[in-house]
Amino acid sequence: MNSNPVYRVFMREYKRLIAYPRYLVILTFGAVLTFVFFATMTDEGQPQRLPVGVVDMDGSYLSRRICHELNATPGVQVKEVFDNHMAARRAMQRGEIFAFYEIPKNTYNEVLQFHAPKFVLYNNAAYLLAGTLCYKQLATMGMLAAGGVQREVLRKKGVGEKQIMGLIQPVAFETRNISNPWINYGVYLMTTLIPAVIAFIALMHTAFSIVRERQRRTVKHWLKKAHGSTVYALLGKMLPYTLWYSLLALTANLIMFGFMDFPMNGSWLLMALNSVLLIVAAQCAACLIAGCINDPSLAMSVSTLYSAMSFSLSGFSFPIDAMPGFFQSFSWLYPIRHYFLNYTDIAINGNNLHQCWPHFCALLGFGLLLLLGAMVLKWQINNNTAEVKREVKKKQTVLSESEK
Amino acid sequence: MKKIRIILYDIREVLYAEFGRVFHDSTVLLIFFIAPLLYPVIFCFMYEKENVTNLPVAVVDQALCDESRRFIHKMDATPEITVKYKCATMAEAEQLMRHCDVHAIFFFPKDFATDLAAKRTAHVAVFADMSSFYYYKAALLGSNAVLIDEMHTIQLERYAADGLTGLQAKEQMQPVAYEEITAFNPTNGYGAFLLPALMMLVVHQTLFLGICLLCGDARENKRSLLVIPARLRTRCTHRVTIGRSLCYLIIYTPITIITLWFIPRIFQLPQLGNLYSILIFLLPFVLAVIFFGMTVGNIFVRYKVSPLLCFAFFSLVLFFSTGMVWPQCNMPRFWYNFSLIFPSTPGVQGFIKxxxxGASLSDVRTEYIALWFQTGFYFVTACFSLRFIKKLKLFNIT
Structure with a gap:
């Protein structure tokens, strides 16, 4: 029989997992469900054909053409044409449309007379993504409409076609979106959120497994297998979960960067290392929390409270540098933050290790939390045994005195 | 009359017992009282700034003309962008981008100047860092404002060269005027969009997890979660359900008001609705969450710690299924129906509206009816699930 303590604890935990696989199955199912949820939801890349409205008080050839042209763009569809502002506003408040154009009376006449009628574009920024996308489409449409009128006039004045473009649009941007040319929303969300969820689950499951030892009063048996070393005990305990959740994270990455063709400009090996280190770092945090807090459910809820902020503090949606200074430093305590920075470095910027080593080191640094957790655990166990011994002694003395 | 008195008496007994259980459990206290008050405050501080300002960008100016310099100066003057580096070559700028020192590159090619002189369309290439949506947004927002301004300046010059000046040129340049109004979130900020939904979700998740914890605790210790007066035995589970839900309702009424009314006020988030319609709307929301939590707790939860393990990470899916990010009309049908299982979906949608x-209650009637429907449905399931596990004799009845 192998006498390596880590291996012995590992085998013990492995057998337990095989014997009671309920939570493993539930959590794996949860992770897969989350993956499928995001993958199928963001399938279109960007939300397409978002409902918008037009308040057409003009009812002219021009206003109708704007409606038609809006309908012809892939991003939006005119769901309803309103005849007054209030109706459109109510529809926006009900969430039926995300933006609307207001075309005032006599617009066409005024255009013909060069009186510059005013279009008003309302967009609902309470739904940030949908509102912004609608705004973008409607604003572009407005620009094109104005450009169209300009072109008509210039044509009638006898200006050549080439010159017309120079007059209508003297400067233009050519935008190149590096590593996400389609502005695919799924790429944003999934590349960070899926590993974050798996790390969250790994953290909770590791904490749970440590907590269960206390709850079932099997700490002694556990430590005996580890030759009394809490570090070995924790390492052996982590290992089955590390293997399983790393496998999940790697599979997720393989599907995303391989089959779903998400941009990947760097080394696959580094990305894999990044994923595995993320899982391990999250587990180390779990070891510290579960090692320090004696009460099982309290330890679990503290783990939850800690992990719940990981999605925000990864900085994938709202950049960390735009947050107050305290949160900028606080985010270093989250493995997912380092993972995200490594991901941008490797997959987007195509850097190699000599560029992104600081965050790999930071992820490795989470190992210190494991040592700290092991120390606290040892101290607590010693304290407990000392207390138990003291109590036993007390009882014995009381007994012997009563006998006397 | 006597029967009603007995019913009320039973409910009161259950209510008192449940209060005792809540206040004697440090974990439940943490989840019920600390988390829903602490998290909103933390998140409010976190998203205080709403938008990215002074995004560092690099500029590669190979045109070296009057217009390109003016363009760069104007960009530097926008709140969104700071021109941090002026590079001589693209390679240099690329290096900066790879090191994440800048988040966008503006490249003015050599023919920028010649195109402008020849009255053609001149092009500026923009390379945007897509690692975060907000870098991209800030870069485009700032540079677009400059682009439009610069376009007008050059257009005026060109019309002047063609003999159109003053009002004539202006009319020609802008045949249709514009006004853009960003409704309900004037700064177009992240915080004002995310925080109300997040607070709703915090209330939903803390209440739900707390109830599941209490169910698990009772079941784990084989203690009676019923505290049913002995004469009731297997009937009248609704009295127990009502008694317990009253306890949670009493605890969560002040918490909900603080989290969803006072904290948004203090942090000056957009708040157009009035307190009464918010309260009337939130009543079925809290009730639906309570009964939903009791149903799930009764059926699935066997240990005190398992709800935290199995349900907490699900908050993320819950948030995205509310339709605040990905609009509901664009969700696949299956996920849309799936999202209706949870009270958070109509709750968040209605609350935001x-x-x-500033919508009125009649505007959110779909959500409001859905919440009452969920309340009714989950109340029935909570009663039946209690009866079911009682039949399994999983509890000792005191």
Whole structure:
């Protein structure tokens, strides 16, 4: 029989997992469900054909053409044409449309007379993504409409076609979106959120497994297998979960960067290392929390409270540098933050290790939390045994005195 | 009359017992009282700034003309962008981008100047860092404002060269005027969009997890979660359900008001709705969450710690299924129906419409009816699940 303590604890935990696989199955199912949820939801890349409205008080050839042209763009569809502002506003408040154009009376006449009628574009920024996308489409449409009128006039004045473009649009941007040319929303969300969820689950499951030892009063048996070393005990305990959740994270990455063709400009090996280190770092945090807090459910809820902020503090949606200074430093305590920075470095910027080593080191640094957790655990166990011994002694003395 | 008195008496007994259980459990206290008050405050501080400002960008100016310099100066003057580096070559700028020192590159090619002189369309290449949506947004927002301004300046010059000046040129340049109004979130900020939904979700998740914890605790210790007066035995589970839900309702009424009314006020988030319609709307929401939590707790939860393990990470899916990010009309049908299982979906949608967008109760009637429907449905399931596990004799009845 192998006498390596880590291996012995590992085998013990492995057998337990095989014997009671309920939570493993539930959590794996949860992770897969989350993956499928995001993958199928963001399938279109960007939300397409978002409902918008037009308040057409003009009812002219021009206003109708704007409606038609809006309908012809892939991003939006005119769901309803309103005849007054209030109706459109109510529809926006009900969430039926995300933006609307207001075309005032006599617009066409005024255009013909060069009186510059005013279009008003309302967009609902309470739904940030949908509102912004609608705004973008409607604003572009407005620009094109104005450009169209300009072109008509210039044509009638006898200006050549080439010159017309120079007059209508003297400067233009050519935008190149590096590593996400389609502005695919799924790429944003999934590349960070899926590993974050798996790390969250790994953290909770590791904490749970440590907590269960206390709850079932099997700490002694556990430590005996580890030759009394809490570090070995924790390492052996982590290992089955590390293997399983790393496998999940790697599979997720393989599907995303391989089959779903998400941009990947760097080394696959580094990305894999990044994923595995993320899982391990999250587990180390779990070891510290579960090692320090004696009460099982309290330890679990503290783990939850800690992990719940990981999605925000990864900085994938709202950049960390735009947050107050305290949160900028606080985010270093989250493995997912380092993972995200490594991901941008490797997959987007195509850097190699000599560029992104600081965050790999930071992820490795989470190992210190494991040592700290092991120390606290040892101290607590010693304290407990000392207390138990003291109590036993007390009882014995009381007994012997009563006998006397 | 006597029967009603007995019913009320039973409910009171259950209510008192449940209060005792809540206040004697440090974990439940943490989840019920600390988390829903602490998290909103933390998140409010976190998203205080709403938008990215002074995004560092690099500029590669190979045109070296009057217009390109003016363009760069104007960009530097926008709140969104700071021109941090002026590079001589693209390679240099690329290096900066790879090191994440800048988040966008503006490249003015050599023919920028010749195109402008020849009255053609001149092009500026923009390379945007897509690692975060907000870098991209800030870069485009700032540079677009400059682009439009610069376009007008050059257009005026060109019309002047063609003999059109003053009002004539202006009319020609802008045949249709514009006004853009960003409704309900004037700064177009992240915080004002995310925080109300997040607070709703915090209330939902803390209440739900707390109830599941209490169910698990009772079941784990084989203690009676019923505290049913002995004469009731297997009937009248609704009295127990009502008694317990009253306890949670009493605890969560002040918490909900603080989290969803006072904290948004203190942090000056957009709040157009009035307190009464918000309260009337939130009543079925809290009730639906309570009964939903009791149903799930009764059926699935066997240990005190398992709800935290199995349900906590699900908050993320819950948030995205509310339709605040990906609009509901674009969700696949299956996920849309799936999202209706949870009270958070109509809850968040309705709350945003009332509180952020100032809708009246009649505007959110779909959500309101859905919440009452969920309340009724989950109340029935909570009663039946209790009866079911009682039949399994999983509890000792005191």
């Amino acid at each position: 009332i509180s952020t967008m």
